[in-house]
Amino acid sequence: MGKTLTEKDLDLKFKYLIMQEKGGEMIVRCFSCATCTLSCPVRLVDEEFNPRRIIRLALLGAKEEVLRSPFIWLCSACYLCSERCPQDVKITDLMIALRNIAVKEGVLPSSLQAQLDLLYKHGRLYEIGEFENKKRVKQSVPTLEEKRELAARVLELFKLITFPVEK
Amino acid sequence: MKIGLFLGCTVPVRALNYEQAFRRLAEELQITIQDVPDFFCCGFPVKSINEETGILMALTNLAIAEKSGIQDLVTLCNACTENLTEANYLWSNDPEVRKKLEPLLLDLGHSYSGSVRVRHSARVLFEDFKDLIAQKIRRNLGTLRLYPYTGCHYARPSRIYQDFDNPEAPDSLGELLKITGAQVVSGQNSCCGGAVLGFKEDTSLKMAGVTLKKVNEEGADAMVLICPFCDIMFEQNQKKVEKLLSETYELPVIYLPQVLGLALGIPREELGFNLNRIKMDGFWTKLEG
Secondary structure, eight states: OOOOOOGGGOOTTHHHHHHHSTTOTTGGGOOOOOHHHHHOTTTTTOTTOOHHHHHHHHHHTOHHHHHTSGGGGOOOOOOHHHHHOTTOOOHHHHHHHHHHHHHHTTOOOHHHHHHHHHHHHHSSSSOOOHHHHHHHHHTTOOOOOOOOHHHHHHHHHTTOOOSOOOO | OEEEEEOTTTHHHHOHHHHHHHHHHHHHTTOEEEEOTTOOOOSGGGTTTOHHHHHHHHHHHHHHHHHTTOSEEEESSHHHHHHHHHHHHHHHHOHHHHHHHHHHHHHTTOOOOSOOEEEEHHHHHHHHSHHHHHHHOOSOOTTOEEEEEOOSTTTOSHHHHTTSSOSSSOOHHHHHHHHTTOEEOOOOOOOOOGGGTTTOHHHHHHHHHHHHHHHHHTTOSEEEESOHHHHIIIIITHHHHHHHHTOOOOOOEEEHHHHHHHHTTOOGGGGTGGGOOSOOHHHHHHHHO
């Protein structure tokens, strides 16, 4: 499982950064009981994802290891661990906080970038044009118009769109 | 009853059978649907990038609903349900979120008092229409074995849903199906894997496989869903799961309003079954003999 971490790989202030991020406040409550890992439907089929390990790494200060790893993107946000956690760490919210920090540090997986582009262009994850509306009419449901303006403005407000997008 | 219908992104393009069946069922139950042309994405997909952005998108939609005179906003997708409900919850319970997002909402030309109630359509049917559905049953579905699959965000995280159903094993969907006389196979609700599909496909397919295998072993004639993301995994990716795990399921996957519609005697042509992708010959034979 990867390289051995030593002091020079650790940023002891990382946990404070996480606690300042919405959803990350409760991380220090974790006492590593593994209820999360044993409840996890992702872990059930893929050993790469292990919420307890991620929390331990984060508490140790393995900032780069956590933020640059593909595993923080594997949480399916099913909230089962959050329901069961005896320390109410709110692990799903914590995983979202770690992703939000990773994005601020410049990590953005291509599938999320693609979703941002679509939302900016269409206001929804899917385009609704003539073709889609023909299908809608065939199924006897009302036609829809794209409403991109507000979605685009929200994304601009948070400066999530800092790249040129074809309108 | 009058409701606002929040379609989201996926349903109006990729789950037209679900939308059509819900609209037809609503008509039968005398639910008046108000469509709001200004709705856009609920914001759920943006949360992984920036949580506050996702919440503000939800709040903007809620503000539009309020302005349109909607008190009951009804969803078809579990992710929309979760994000709109969470935004409502934070708006009333988290002063910091409100302090930060309220001025931004005003900048966008909207305001929100917090009056809109958000519920999943399945929850509305369960809480408000159980008796009426029971009265209107025209066809007993007793020959069918059905596996209700609720999906994750219908009742979780429980703190935002005020525990209206068991968060680990919600039973409202099964209870609705029992009204039709169908044999309801009690199911586990292991996450469908939809949220992992864009990051690691094999892992998401294996996650869907956990449930498909179980449903198959239970001898169910169909799986009954209430979320278009679950459908992407269990129906639209079923062949890929079969190939990856060297299994054969050929399991029909249908939506709750389609089943309830059949029980209420609505002709199947009006319930969008032409768009269900897995062959349903066995299902129809069992139902119609």
